[in-house]
Amino acid sequence: MDTIGEFISYLQALGPSKFLRVFWFFVIFEFFRYFLLDLVGLILHRVSIWTNRKRWKRAREEFKKENPLVSIIVPGKNEGKHIFKLVKSLSEQTYRNYELIIIDDGSDDNTPIICKSLLKNGLIDQFYRNEERGGKASAANLGLRFTKGKYIIHLDADCSYDNDAVEKIILPFYYDKDIGGVGGNVMVRNYKESLVTTLQAVEYFNSVGIGRIVTSQFGIYRIISGAFGAFRADVMDKIQGWDIGPGLDGDITVKIRKSGYKIHFAPEAVCLTSAPNTFKKLAKQRYRWDKSLIRFRLRKHKDILFPTQGFSIINFISFFENILYNLVLNFMWYFYFIDLIFNFPNLILHVILTNLFLYTSMGYIKLLIFGLFRKRTNAPNYYFIPYIPLMVLYFGYFLRFVRTRAYFMELFFKASYNDPWNPLKTSIHAKEKGL
Template identity: 30%
Template sequence: MAVLADGLDFLKAQSFGSIVSLFWFVLIFDVPRYTLSFAAAVLRRRPVDMAPERLRSLGRISVVIAGNNEADVIEACVRGLWEQTLPPDEIVVVSDGSTDAMTARLRDLKREGLIQRAHGTALRAGKAAAINLAERLCSGDIVVNVDCDCLFDRHALQRIVQPFADPGVGTVCGNILVSNHSKSLVAGFQAIEYLISISLGKAALDLVGQVSCASGAFSAFRRSALRAVGGLDAGGGEDLDVTLRLRRAGWATTFAADAICYTAVPDTLSTLTHQRFRWERDAVRLRYRKHSDVLNPFAAGFRPVELVHQFEFLFFNVIGAAALPFYVVWLFATYGDLAPAILLAAQAGLFVVDTVVFLMAAHATPQANGLALMPLVPGYSLFNGVVMRMIRLAAYLQEWVVDASYFDPYVPDKVHKVRE
């Protein structure tokens, strides 16, 4: 306690310039993102819903779903889609090499008229390949891609289709909330993370035209645009990859904040770590290997606007994660016993900002049940600021050193070999 008291006395004695030099990490890597989130919350305007009859004039709407061993959840997903204020014209489902009862369940749902096209493959080819197959089987002008375990707000389809009234829009990203937030602390922290980073964060990116990933859990595509860029790549990170290709082709990507779906997230630290390793490794591979020419002003089709989201990810995600250990070492080397108090002060400041941002996000998205999540915000602030940054750093190191994304079992080994 004496150390903390000394630390507080030390902080009180600092000038504004000294405070800036002490907390440079927070000011550089956290404050700018929060500032844009504040702007999104203040400037956000809810779009006026277009009548379903008018939306029908945009063309046929096909929902495509692909999954592996999803027999337990597929029926709830399908039934929820037919309960929409704007139901789809058809639902096409592909069982990707499932070994459970999924394929049989699809036959039952097709007999009931709840699925128009159903197909089961003998071998697993991966989600991207299965979605490509489903897209070829469908007949819609707008293709909505959803995960098997997703449930939906009853206006979700209507609101994710609405932006296609603009002929320049190629893909629309839906708003994703967590359905199993009460299952564990880890799931609860992710519910807050999704609320802040998707519900508010993507709204902020949408303000400046920088939505760069239409999530594979719930997104919609103009079919002609999707086909023009060759569909989904059969590797991992297919949602980020196809969004980047659509953006490079000149199509706008937008975020429909009121198009809400609910998804189950990993509820243990080990499964969350595995998932985020895959996401972050794929992001590095796609952004800085496959699409590295986006950064080259001499490359064919160079678009300066694409530099923004590439550098945003590099600076705030990659460099931000790498800088944290150096910041901690620097604090202890420079301030010795006062370093813990300085770190606590930085975390306390982040907690205050996280709380404000969370409240703004919860107000903007009342479906998230923010009141139930509020007690978790202190733990989330520490978890997101330290644990998740270290997970990202480990993933980036794996990818840069050993190309780990090329060996991830999320994509079957035979697909990796063909892609090589």
Template identity: 45%
Template sequence: MFIENTLLFLSSLTLTEFISYFWPFIFFDFVRYVILDLFIIFFYLPARYFDSANRRRAKLQLFRQRPLVSVIVPGKNEGKHIPRLAVLLKNQTYKHLELIIVDDGSDDDTELICRKLESEGFIKKFIRNDQRGGKASAANTALNFASGEFIVHIDADSYLSDNSIETILTPFFLDSKIGAVGGDVRVANIESSMATRLQTIEYMKSISVGRTIASFLGVLRIISGAHGAFRKDILERLHGWDVGPGLDGDITLKFRKLGYRVVHEPDAICYTNVPLSFIRLAKQRYRWDRSLVRFRLRKHVDMLLRPTVYKTRNFLTLLDNLVFNVVLNIKWWIYVVQLLMVAASTNFALYIIVVNYILYFSINVIEFMVACMVNKRTVMVRELVLIPFLPLMPLYTGVFIRLVRSYAYLMEFIFKSSYNDRWNPWKVSKISKQEKM
């Protein structure tokens, strides 16, 4: 009965009416997702296939030159994860590594654990800062002590697959203009809760597919701190990371500003633990989303305003970022208002919602399939069993994430609330605020 009515409603629409009711999907989401997915299937995957000989040569080059790679792990109270991490690094297919741990003012037994590992040779260098300075300063401390040609930045609680380091380094030997490579971040604790399952699907879509295509088009704007490789000479030119939150995105843009290519490597896999509850997830996203305003719109707005100085692609990178986050968010609210008005004057708002749901659900199904195609062999049963959860995704991305994001932008635009975040020590936030950074 309801389905009949919905179909009836759809068939009664003229083209203009259809567009006026479903414009966000037609002009934004359909274009962004479906077109890009087609792009992946018809351009990226064939290109990658034909590129495989080059990649093999690059890998050979890597093992011939055997550069020293410094794996840096800055963090606070991460001691419990370090022994496992040290073992994982020993198991890497690429062996010329040094592990550098920076303890950013931990108040647990991190120092004890790491000093022991250091004396046993599992850690090359353990630097303990008694006073917490924040993530960026800890990463910079590690950089100061690293002696490798390449820096691989990972989170203490992430799991690297055995060939991860080898794979993330390969692109550097494909193109000398590549300055940084992002690894594919996947969810480790898939089965833990509904929130982690939905995040898994989201990561597959946004990281495995989203970043791969962004990288292919040359508009990649972030290399995640959980797993990223950098050329050390460039990092040193930049004197390392700036104050966070959002330092990953910030350093990526700085690499781009210097004219280096930044790429995503979907085969360099790193598993990470994601927030278990929706509340914690909301807090995490609140922090991440505010950094977009702070860094894209405040700090690096020159990339938009002076596109000739920084290349067109950099301009596009930022534009893409802004359009598909900020503008889409505004569009979303406009659409919500429109729906409310429709609901007030007519009785088919519900039909519109249902049709939208079906449309977005279909997109999610297509995206998931494409993600599996990009990840190829590395997709396992544990990811495939998530298919029954796909119907929840329109609600997750379409409502939950949107709400958090809108709130974050609002708070940051009006109150600059990221400067009060406890993520950084207060002393650092105070200076950042004074300096209007």
């Protein structure tokens, strides 16, 4: 009781300057960037939709009139068990003029049998198989080589799609001719499966459902998810497809940006994915994802940060924002923690509790306010109410530690080149050439 009493007294005694001194990390970075800026971005997005409604209408009309062929490519290994469901999900699409191309990257299960059967029955249009696994990029590139469509959609086999998803993801190309790639809105399908999937659903709500609307609105949207992304075929020809992964979806987005095209996020083009259902699996996935920030942002595409030929301020901001909030802030959090230990050793418990309170409160406010901006949800917002306090531990601690390890391992050991996700035969060359 004494501790609670002391904590309340501590809160009452906090003046604005002291609050800022102790909770500067929350105020400057988290509150400003992930609440205020997101809110402004969402409002601008809404305003932009309303003011450009005629332009969107024209885009829809032009799209319907042209009715272009869309090539959907689905590369993967041992994905046979998901393919039939995917095919069914696609057969419900409102947009019909598409060809479905499945690429089997050296599966060692019954995937080829399933796919050949689907091909024979006319449920998929093209099926290619590489006996030797070459990695996701090579499989995607093989599919890309044989596409005939004006637009290319890249899908993951284990996802399913809203029945208007294809239509919604292609539409932005008709809204703005400078758009080279469009990212779909990825939501967690299995949010009820376990605690970790529920927490990921909340995370996706913020970072994908809201975060990408905002970055897209500001023109700094930087990653077209591999689970659901659309590209102009001529742009893909120009950038010559995917390069070696892991992290190839972020890499291709940068390549498109560097070629002078815009990247757009389509929040209404919804894709449901199955998120990892244990913390161990999640840690493994994020460890892979997070390494790519160092590899692609700081190494392969570092030229974006320097005023070299073809410098683009918007690309610079996109990179800078990404590096600042993901990399710099991640390490700065440790400095913040050390700052607290050294300067406020007696108040450390109160500070931690207050931080928990602040982050949780912000979580609820975001759920409430940002929820109003979402047209399509995969789960009712109230479902997540009990889980918001846990987000501090999940996002603030668990994922932070995973991220720190990933950055450290990539910075000092180039660990991504040893990732078995990509075959060694290709990673060796990528490492040699700094790709």
